[in-house]
Amino acid sequence: MMILSGDPPRSRVLTLVLVVIILALAATPFLFPGAKALNVAAKICVFAALVASYDLLLGYTGSVSFAHTMFYGIGSYAIAIALYGLGPNWAAVATGIVVGLPLAALLALAIGLFSLRVAAIFFAMITLAVASAFQVLASQLSWLTGGEDGRSFQLPELLRPGTVLVSRNLFGFEINGRILTYYLVFAVSAMMILALLRVVNSPFGRVLQAIRENRFRAEALGFRTVFHLTYANCLAALVAASAGILNALWLRYAGPDTSLSFSIMLDILLMVVIGGMGTIYGAIIGATIFILAQNYLQSLMGVASRAAGEAGLPLLPGLLHPDRWLLWLGLLFIASVYFFPTGVVGRLRKVGGDKSAGAH
Amino acid sequence: MTDLAATDPLPKPKRDIAPILLPLALALLTIPLIGSTSSWLTLTVASLAMGMMIFIMASGLTLVFGLMDVLNFGHGAFIAVGAYVATLVLAPFAASIQADSLWMNLAVLAPAALLSMAVSGALGLVVERVLILPVYGQHLKQILMTTGGLIVAEQTLYALWGPQIIPMPLPTSLRGSFILGDVAIARYRVLAMLIGLAVFIAIQLVLNRTKVGLLIRAGVENREMVEALGYRIRRLFLGVFMTGSALAGLGGVMWALYREQVHASMSDDLTVLIFIVVIIGGLGSIGGCFIGAILVAMVANYGGFLVPKLALVSNILLMVAILMWRPRGLYVVTSR
Numbered sequence: 001m002m003i004l005s006g007d008p009p010r011s012r013v014l015t016l017v018l019v020v021i022i023l024a025l026a027a028t029p030f031l032f033p034g035a036k037a038l039n040v041a042a043k044i045c046v047f048a049a050l051v052a053s054y055d056l057l058l059g060y061t062g063s064v065s066f067a068h069t070m071f072y073g074i075g076s077y078a079i080a081i082a083l084y085g086l087g088p089n090w091a092a093v094a095t096g097i098v099v100g101l102p103l104a105a106l107l108a109l110a111i112g113l114f115s116l117r118v119a120a121i122f123f124a125m126i127t128l129a130v131a132s133a134f135q136v137l138a139s140q141l142s143w144l145t146g147g148e149d150g151r152s153f154q155l156p157e158l159l160r161p162g163t164v165l166v167s168r169n170l171f172g173f174e175i176n177g178r179i180l181t182y183y184l185v186f187a188v189s190a191m192m193i194l195a196l197l198r199v200v201n202s203p204f205g206r207v208l209q210a211i212r213e214n215r216f217r218a219e220a221l222g223f224r225t226v227f228h229l230t231y232a233n234c235l236a237a238l239v240a241a242s243a244g245i246l247n248a249l250w251l252r253y254a255g256p257d258t259s260l261s262f263s264i265m266l267d268i269l270l271m272v273v274i275g276g277m278g279t280i281y282g283a284i285i286g287a288t289i290f291i292l293a294q295n296y297l298q299s300l301m302g303v304a305s306r307a308a309g310e311a312g313l314p315l316l317p318g319l320l321h322p323d324r325w326l327l328w329l330g331l332l333f334i335a336s337v338y339f340f341p342t343g344v345v346g347r348l349r350k351v352g353g354d355k356s357a358g359a360h
Numbered sequence: 361m362t363d364l365a366a367t368d369p370l371p372k373p374k375r376d377i378a379p380i381l382l383p384l385a386l387a388l389l390t391i392p393l394i395g396s397t398s399s400w401l402t403l404t405v406a407s408l409a410m411g412m413m414i415f416i417m418a419s420g421l422t423l424v425f426g427l428m429d430v431l432n433f434g435h436g437a438f439i440a441v442g443a444y445v446a447t448l449v450l451a452p453f454a455a456s457i458q459a460d461s462l463w464m465n466l467a468v469l470a471p472a473a474l475l476s477m478a479v480s481g482a483l484g485l486v487v488e489r490v491l492i493l494p495v496y497g498q499h500l501k502q503i504l505m506t507t508g509g510l511i512v513a514e515q516t517l518y519a520l521w522g523p524q525i526i527p528m529p530l531p532t533s534l535r536g537s538f539i540l541g542d543v544a545i546a547r548y549r550v551l552a553m554l555i556g557l558a559v560f561i562a563i564q565l566v567l568n569r570t571k572v573g574l575l576i577r578a579g580v581e582n583r584e585m586v587e588a589l590g591y592r593i594r595r596l597f598l599g600v601f602m603t604g605s606a607l608a609g610l611g612g613v614m615w616a617l618y619r620e621q622v623h624a625s626m627s628d629d630l631t632v633l634i635f636i637v638v639i640i641g642g643l644g645s646i647g648g649c650f651i652g653a654i655l656v657a658m659v660a661n662y663g664g665f666l667v668p669k670l671a672l673v674s675n676i677l678l679m680v681a682i683l684m685w686r687p688r689g690l691y692v693v694t695s696r
Contacts (some may be wrong), residue, residue: 114680121425121503326515
């Protein structure tokens with residue numbers, strides 16, 4: 001269990017679900033042909049890593065940040081601007097990474113030092129304000145960011161869909177640059193999630209949980225809580241920015257709607273709470289449920305909405321309209337905060353893994 | 361202040377006037393920068409009007425936090441609900457709105473505003489009972505619950521009214537401006553200022569001159585002590601929450617008329633603005649909230665005139681500057 005840092009899923013059902021999700025993601029290019037399935041799978045990978053990094057903040061330190069999309073956006077824009085400005089080559093990718101990651105970490109450091117000294121509520125409000133200012137800034141500095149249109153760019157030769165690595169004749173599948181990009185996204189996301197698992201199970205992670213449970217007591221035990229919280233904030237920002245880089249590489253585009261908008265922040269919140277706070281595994285579950293719902297539930301709702309419309313029911317067609325799917329997820333969100341605050345993962349652990357959980 | 365201490369042997373609470381001087385100083389300092397007195401006056405009136413509207417929306421939020429340590433991230437939803445409800449009255453009576461008679465306009469506007477306040481207040485009752493009561497005392501869950509409430513409210517508004525922007529024209533008699541010399545002052549801004557000032561004075565009177573106000577102020581300072589004296593602070597809190605929600609609804613109507621349009625996303629933009637105001641003012645302080653709202657509006661208006669590019673981040677810069685000076689906001693009223 002070295003690779004899981006001694007923190008296995010601790011529930012048979014959960015293990016099974018996770019294995020199925022990961023195998024399905026790993027085999028998506030071969031199992032589910034078509035661009036949509038691959039897009040959904042890539043989005044699940046990116047968001048699983050992004051949500052896991054948010055879980056480090058929300059679930060393990062108990063601080064609510066509304067600036068997580070800002071770091072995600074910094075990663076996206078850094079790589080997009082670099083590849084747009086320097087042309088599609090690997091030097092540009094490296095430039096984007098070298099500029100984007102430290103920028104995200106520095107900003108996280110500044111916000112952390114400025115606002116983590118005080119109560120969780122203060123931190124939440126200040127991150128909300130900073131993130132909204134950043135969003136306005138990004139859409140106004142159009143010479144740099146492309147404004148509302150964002151920046152589309154070309155990937156280096158190796159990662160383009162046109163590049164055929166293994167031709168169809170060999171295995172019956174064509175492996176091209178697009179699939180290579182997908183596996184890049186998959187592998188980096190998986191590594192980041194495993195790294196986060198390592199972080200939360202380290203002594204540092206224990207201190208974070210101590211701060212979450214009782215900040216005063218943690219401080220009295222001699223831990224410098226501001227240092228620990230700021231450090232966690234920077235780590236989360238780094239992972240979020242990396243997830244942003246992956247997302248931009250996959251979409252070949254960075255814009256306010258795909259990487260900065262407040263609705264993405266709400267999506268992340270929904271995913272982490274539905275999946276289960278403070279578990280890291282919850283991120284994978286939450287991202288999978290949410291993105292599958294986002295992509296496939298909507299068409300189901302469209303059918304229901306039309307059916308309700310034809311039956312002549314009042315209000316229902318509007319409430320079931322595919323664009324209103326967030327309404328139902330919002331209700332689910334409130335219900336899950338209230339009834340099962342530990343999310344899907346906590347629920348499954350309670351049902352299936354009492355014995356091993358007790359031994360932990 | 362020192363004179364007072366010398367003549368009066370009893371230690372009195374110090375009157376802290378530095379924050380009050382801040383907007384005055386800001387206004388005076390910008391006169392030479394702007395150059396023309398008439399544009400300065402127009403901008404000042406614009407800032408005051410905008411500030412009053414923001415104050416009306418933010419006042420409930422700060423009191424609710426001060427009294428019960430509850431931060432409502434869904435406060436913006438009341439603003440949007442208020443604005444949408446007003447369209448219910450204003451749309452059928454479009455003719456009276458377009459009539460060029462102040463009394464006919466007001467005869468429609470006043471019921472619209474009252475209905476908005478009633479609906480927002482009633483919604484406040486539901487939100488307090490359903491979303492906040494179950495997670496009372498748990499900050500993290502409060503933030504999550506109220507954020508969830510914001511999502512649901514916004515989506516419900518979209519479902520009921522559709523995603524398009526609804527126009528909300530100003531009544532004819534409130535259009536245009538008063539001309540004083542070479543200064544043009546928009547009529548609606550004067551009305552907004554008057555309403556804002558009236559709300560501020562009313563809140564101050566209730567807080568400082570009535571028994572309920574005394575209990576609220578005592579509750580802000582030490583909740584347990586008020587409870588120990590036998591007052592049901594939960595009921596008091598519910599009242600404050602509903603009043604705050606109703607005021608947010610009123611602010612929503614005024615803001616929608618100011619922008620002449622209604623859209624559910626207005627709750628997102630304004631939530632950020634009122635949070636900044638509440639942080640600047642000091643959580644729980646009405647006076648701080650009032651000054652904070654005027655400061656934010658001044659920086660937005662003067663900044664937008666002098667350095668348009670800066671206006672985008674001016675609020676954040678203002679907040680950082682204020683918190684550097686006073687880390688807990690202009691006035692500290694809670695011990696938390």
